[in-house]
Amino acid sequence: xxxxxxxxxxxxxxxxxxxxxxxxxxxxxxxxxxxxxxxxxxxxxxxxxxxxxxxxxxxxxxxxxxxxxxxxxxxxxxxxxxxxxxxxxxxxxxxxxxxxxxxxxxxxxxxxxxxxxxxxxxxxxxxxxxxxxxxxxxxxxxxxxxxxxxxxxxxxxxxxxxxxxxxxxxxxxxxxxxxxxxxxxxxxxxxxxxxxxxxxxxxxxxxxxxxxxxxxxxxxxxxxxxxxxxxxxxxxxxxxxxxxxxxxxxxxxxxxxxxxxxxxxxxxxxxxxxxxxxxxxxxxxxxxxxxxxxxxxxxxxxxxxxxxx
Numbered sequence: 001x002x003x004x005x006x007x008x009x010x011x012x013x014x015x016x017x018x019x020x021x022x023x024x025x026x027x028x029x030x031x032x033x034x035x036x037x038x039x040x041x042x043x044x045x046x047x048x049x050x051x052x053x054x055x056x057x058x059x060x061x062x063x064x065x066x067x068x069x070x071x072x073x074x075x076x077x078x079x080x081x082x083x084x085x086x087x088x089x090x091x092x093x094x095x096x097x098x099x100x101x102x103x104x105x106x107x108x109x110x111x112x113x114x115x116x117x118x119x120x121x122x123x124x125x126x127x128x129x130x131x132x133x134x135x136x137x138x139x140x141x142x143x144x145x146x147x148x149x150x151x152x153x154x155x156x157x158x159x160x161x162x163x164x165x166x167x168x169x170x171x172x173x174x175x176x177x178x179x180x181x182x183x184x185x186x187x188x189x190x191x192x193x194x195x196x197x198x199x200x201x202x203x204x205x206x207x208x209x210x211x212x213x214x215x216x217x218x219x220x221x222x223x224x225x226x227x228x229x230x231x232x233x234x235x236x237x238x239x240x241x242x243x244x245x246x247x248x249x250x251x252x253x254x255x256x257x258x259x260x261x262x263x264x265x266x267x268x269x270x271x272x273x274x275x276x277x278x279x280x281x282x283x284x285x286x287x288x289x290x291x292x293x294x295x296x297x298x299x300x301x302x303x304x305x306x307x308x309x
Contacts, residue, residue: 006248007260025277042162050210058253066125068233071218076138076228100211186253
């Protein structure tokens with residue numbers, strides 16, 4: 001129970017919020033608007049799951065928002081050039097993996113601090129995209145939006161992909177040796193090395209996987225609109241990191257799971273629409289989210305101090 005106290009407390013807060021909405025704003029649960037909100041949030045959940053792996057490994061990546069935009073525009077340009085959608089999907093995932101590999105090589109290979117590396121690549125990707133696109137939207141051809149299917153079917157695919165990623169990562173972290181390697185490196189890289197694990201390779205791998213998931217999330221977002229905004233993905237890294245931290249993944253690495261990330265993500269994602277349905281002024285949105293994040297960080301700090309005594 002103590003081991004999962006953080007995840008359970010976040011889940012309890014989420015259930016309390018949903019119960020309050022069921023009592024005071026039952027319209028929040030109308031099927032089509034609810035499905036639309038879940039579909040819009042699904043790409044962010046995929047990125048948050050990837051960020052969780054990086055933080056579990058005691059690293060950070062703040063470039064995902066910019067990489068998300070680059071992958072989105074690249075996939076959109078390929079689709080606009082009449083290439084088959086699967087080609088655009090593969091290209092986006094590959095480009096994301098290459099961007100992640102660059103971060104991983106500089107962090108794991110060269111030994112540079114991840115915050116510095118990803119800050120540099122964040123600015124590089126975003127400014128490079130600004131120079132090449134000049135703010136021009138990419139118009140997508142017919143057959144791209146919702147994968148060429150009815151909207152309800154397309155929404156189901158997007159949500160299904162997010163769920164599949166979540167389940168796959170949960171299984172890998174819980175039952176596969178590679179998942180235990182991530183926890184071991186995040187807990188103590190030197191001890192992991194002495195146990196026969198290669199911390200640099202594990203660190204490189206989680207950055208590559210995060211990049212690939214960012215490319216996939218870009219496609220999941222792309223199919224929801226007839227156009228691609230080159231400014232997409234702004235603040236995505238902060239939203240993803242916030243969900244991960246609120247969900248109980250320790251910023252010091254080595255502790256947490258994707259189920260907690262899901263609870264933290266849903267809690268933060270529900271706040272904005274909940275305020276609307278409860279007729280609360282919208283400017284409270286960021287204040288409440290900030291308070292939730294601060295409480296999560298304080299709780300993590302208090303827990304670590306108790307463990308170190």
